Amino acid sequence: MTLRLYNTLTGQLDALEPADGKALRMYACGPTVYDYGHIGNFRTFLEVDVLRRFLRLSGMVVRHVKNITDVDDKIIRNAAVAGVPIGEYTRQYVDAFFEDLESLRVERPETIARATEHIPQMVGLIEKLAAAGAAYKAEDGSWYFRLAAFPEYGKLSKKDLSGMEDGARVDVDEYEKDSARDFALWKAPKPGETSWETVIGSGRPGWHIECSAMAMEYLGETFDLHCGGEDLMFPHHENEIAQSETATHKPFARHWMHVRFLLVDGRKMSKSEGNFYTPRDLLLKGFKASAIRLALISVPYRHPLNFTFDSLTDASKAIDRLRTFRVRLAAGVFAAGEHPAMQEAAAKARQEYLEALANDLNTADAMAPVFELVRAANTAIDRGQFFAGDREAILPVLADFDAVFDVLEDRDAEPTRRAIEWAKATGRVSEVAPELLAAQSLSDEAIEALVAERTAAKKARNFARADAIRNELAEMGVILEDSRDGVRWKRK
């Protein structure tokens, strides 16, 4: 099914297809690793994950490049304060980033490109711009892009900068620019700063140049899709377009996708507002990784997402409903045959699910038919009108759902365990929810033993003892469900 995706460049829904008819080449702006990623960052990465997963579910081959900005002013400053080389400083955050992506089950792109490993490509691009007269070197050795060289500047963000007077907002640090809006391609080092010796001089790359250089390195001068958070639209992406298209005289990305911001309690998340959360913070509070994932992707990417703790609780319960249903299907014993109505319901749900996603990745709309199918199937099972063939019709629908949403399999213990380990290692144990520590201390074997004891007590009609065990487990965050096929338990 062809995805119709909003294209910032054209302002409309455009079909997203590989220009070469083979593989969809996409570039997504990744993190600047000067600190732990927060849920706002991860919303963007998760939405891009939804995109690539849907494309793959549709049978498309995807070549996805994600960059890691491992050199910039903040990194240099923070590393200097810590008294370590920038590579050492960023390593902890790069590692943490990948760990968080794994916790949130974000698929790994085909290529991860680190800025510090592509300095020659960036220098090459700057030389090319210089040769074309679009880049110039300032007295201190910094290089700037001459905005006047690219008349189409502003076409992505629809900004008309013609009225902007030169010098109206001159940054005092950048007095050497020819024009106030010219942006840095290469920054000359201040004393003691990390720098590279290159043919264009000593220094470090400006931010925008890395994405142009790396995207072209792996995807070619023109590629299919460029993604990022809405804040990157201007000036970052606009600058990428300017420098890339000036250098190649070819369109840079054909399609641009921008993920809207996540808000917390209706406000932009920021450290100073005190509403700033990382996935780790939430795991330590006792929220499951799968709930974080679902909460962050269940609102379509083009709408602002208002994050609240309630949204996590809601997501967690929704996941429980789906997981419980799947276990019921898997564990149930059904007679051979099938029910026409159920078969039809499954086919309809799958169709509606795929159509919703194909319509600009409307995840909220996509979930509805899946839940409707769950209810229909539960009802049929309750009434004994559900057959083995119906299960076979429904399981693929759940599989398609999970190919994108990826929350049905319970893999929540590991991210939580990792977060607790991290908290212990970094002196944050006080931030760990007490019930989480209690639950962690209870092994699966210990739970099984208590469940067995309770079952025995029930058989002896010693309900007081049975209930006592159930309550004890409940306090440790373990929920029991009696069923005809035996007792099921799960961690809350």
Next chain:
RNA sequence: GGCGCGGUACCCAAGUGGUAAGGGAGAGGUCUGCAAAACCUUUAUGCGCCGGUUCGAUCCCGGCCCGCGCCUCCA
């Protein structure tokens, strides 16, 4: 000031020019030793407010109110 977005039930949140998906929560019921899970019933004559277009508007147009984002580093 410029650009843009949103205001749908108790909460979250889709959606369509023809009469409001889904999730969570609440209430009542079925089932159960009791629970849990599941199911059934129930919860917006209403989609910020006021006009207009239309046979008909939550959805189109205009005005207004409220909230938010970007325009500077930022996912």
